Amino acid sequence: SQQGEEDPQALSIQEGENATMNCSYKTSINNLQWYRQNSGRGLVHLILIRSNEREKHSGRLRVTLDTSKKSSSLLITASRAADTASYFCATDPKGGSEKLVFGKGTKLTVNP
Amino acid sequence: DGGITQSPKYLFRKEGQNVTLSCEQNLNHDAMYWYRQDPGQGLRLIYYSQIVNDFQKGDIAEGYSVSREKKESFPLTVTSAQKNPTAFYLCASSIPQNWAYGYTFGSGTRLTVV
Numbered sequence: 001s002q003q004g005e006e007d008p009q010a011l012s013i014q015e016g017e018n019a020t021m022n023c024s025y026k027t028s029i030n031n032l033q034w035y036r037q038n039s040g041r042g043l044v045h046l047i048l049i050r051s052n053e054r055e056k057h058s059g060r061l062r063v064t065l066d067t068s069k070k071s072s073s074l075l076i077t078a079s080r081a082a083d084t085a086s087y088f089c090a091t092d093p094k095g096g097s098e099k100l101v102f103g104k105g106t107k108l109t110v111n112p
Numbered sequence: 113d114g115g116i117t118q119s120p121k122y123l124f125r126k127e128g129q130n131v132t133l134s135c136e137q138n139l140n141h142d143a144m145y146w147y148r149q150d151p152g153q154g155l156r157l158i159y160y161s162q163i164v165n166d167f168q169k170g171d172i173a174e175g176y177s178v179s180r181e182k183k184e185s186f187p188l189t190v191t192s193a194q195k196n197p198t199a200f201y202l203c204a205s206s207i208p209q210n211w212a213y214g215y216t217f218g219s220g221t222r223l224t225v226v
Contacts, residue, residue: 020145033214040222042118043155045214088154090214097162098143098208099170099214104154 005103006089012109021106023089024069030092032065033100034074037086044076046087052057083110120190120201124226125190125197133180133188133221135203144186145215148172149200149215161186162208190214190223198225 003109007022021033031050035043047071049056049065056063076083086107090100116137125131135144136224137197143162147155157170161180163222175194190197200222 031211033211035214035217040200042217042219043204043215048211048214066181078166083154092211097161097168100204101156102147102155102159104152 005067006087006106007054009104010107010109012111013079013112015079015081015112016038017079017110019047019079019110021074021087023072023074023102023103025089025091025103026070027071027091028094030094032063032072033090033092034061034063034072035088035090035102037088037105039085043088059090076108079108079110081110084108084110115204116205116216116218117181118201118221121219123221123223123224125158126226129137129175130191132189133203133223134185135186135188135207135218137216138172138184139205139207140148140183141200141207142183143206144180145204145206146170146176146186146188147202147204149220153206158188161165172223197223199223200207 004085005024033048034046037043047058049063060077063091065072090102119134129181134204145160146158149155156172159178161167177189202220203218206215
């Protein structure tokens with residue numbers, strides 16, 4: 001079952017601009033994670049935010065979580081061409097035996 | 113270096129043939145997972161295992177089988193019962209109840225029916 005839904009499906013920006021991706025989910029969660037996937041490769045874990053946290057930073061990444069709206073956002077600041085990839089949110093549902101449920105992803109293109 | 117290795121990178125299957133995808137990790141992770149990725153559909157869970165000699169069906173287990181005889185290895189067999197096997201298959205591992213690093217993924221196997 002697909003829990004997370006990312007928005008937009010695709011995003012194209014210029015180098016140096018900020019990129020914002022959103023994720024909505026349906027059930028209560030223990031945590032929400034963001035992953036990155038370069039074309040034809042495996043996913044790489046970027047950042048995790050727990051259900052009792054509202055905001056988290058890691059380098060150029062900023063993640064917010066609003067459990068009342070069941071939504072999260074990932075902001076990449078000062079984007080670079082190397083940030084071009086697909087980004088997925090994944091939720092750890094309460095009572096879900098620690099099986100992550102992934103969304104369909106946002107494909108980000110950063111033009112040089 | 114610790115990591116998770118999937119092989120082969122590309123695999124071609126004829127109609128009616130069973131094929132096995134390899135997944136090996138040296139991270140000492142207890143939990144392992146198999147996901148299928150189709151264009152525009154994200155990742156869907158096929159099977160997962162949280163301990164040796166035990167595994168559970170995911171959302172789309174029909175036509176697939178797994179084994180977990182060793183902690184390091186979690187091979188996936190795509191059987192002839194899987195009617196639409198062409199997809200990108202991803203293996204992952206994790207430490208249960210320790211989300212510090214999330215899932216670690218392999219580089220994937222692209223399976224094509226010919």
